Amino acid sequence: MLSSGVPEQIAPPDDSTAVGTGKGGVGKSTVAAHLAAASAESGKRTLLICVTGQDDDDLGIKSHNRGDQPPGDSALDGQGLYKAIHDRVPLQPIREVRPNLDVLPGGPRVAEVRDLLLMRALKEGPGVALSLARSLAPIAPLYDRVLFDSAPEDDTLEQLVLAATRNLVVPTRSDGSSIRGMDRISKNFWTVKNAVNPALRLAGVFLYASNPNATVMHDAVREEVRETLGSGIAILESIVGYREVPARRARKKGLTFGEYAALLPQAASVADVKAGRAKEEDMVPPSTPGLAKEMSQLTDEIFERCARGVA
């Protein structure tokens, strides 16, 4: 979509952060949803924009009917994002998904956003990369903070997000393919920064879903990240452990890890399950509070790092 600079520039919101990396399944959507929920809980008016073809519904918007739909067409399944970009109008998010939190959910229609932009780029040139920034600008003053979830392995959608945000944070798992996936975001980062969004900055990289005690391996991963993204890259200290069961169950319930952990005292016990009074999925795994705590440390560190204004 982007090849050279465009005359128009739109300053991204001061406090805006995208979670992105070229690789799929590394934790982008989980972390973006938790950043948004933590921000809203701290009292900041927060907007989460999910530029993803897959709606993981971490906040239970669809599965638990949370939030108030905007008037007119549904904003679910990526339709809100598609409509705003297609009609060149301001974004209309789902309101109050949590107190202080509005969301534009992702979903299948986001794939059509990509097709639309590629078609428009032929006629209108590289300025189409600013389509999301343009639809966001009129409503951005309503929010203290804007967060973006992004799609993997799609340059057009990645550039669309990078053109609308000030900060980028990059999750990685410890495997080589996650680290190689950073090459793509790194290329898109520089393309967008040079062409349309000079304010864009790489706030940091963090290891996600890894055993926090595997410190020797983490040092090796950090070294590989520096080789890929440059020696000056900030690598965050917080590491959220690999805890598949509570992560999946929380998502299924449309709850953040913290909200899910809060159910633990009232949840079914092993004895209840053994006695047939409850099902396995009614139990909240005992590892959930630990997962919630690690996520909270990570979201705090990301906000702190973005506030520092790294170059």
Ligand SMILES: Nc1ncnc2c1ncn2[C@@H]1O[C@H](COP(=O)(O)OP(=O)(O)OP(=O)(O)O)[C@@H](O)[C@H]1O
């Ligand atoms: N701490 C964790 N430990 C283990 N599994 C996790 C953890 N956090 C999230 N997961 C699970 O990992 C999977 C991938 O997470 P997620 O959807 O956030 O990644 P993604 O980068 O957004 O993926 P995609 O590229 O497909 O959009 C999901 O099934 C999620 O429930």
Ligand SMILES: [Mg+2]
């Ligand atoms: Mg995702």
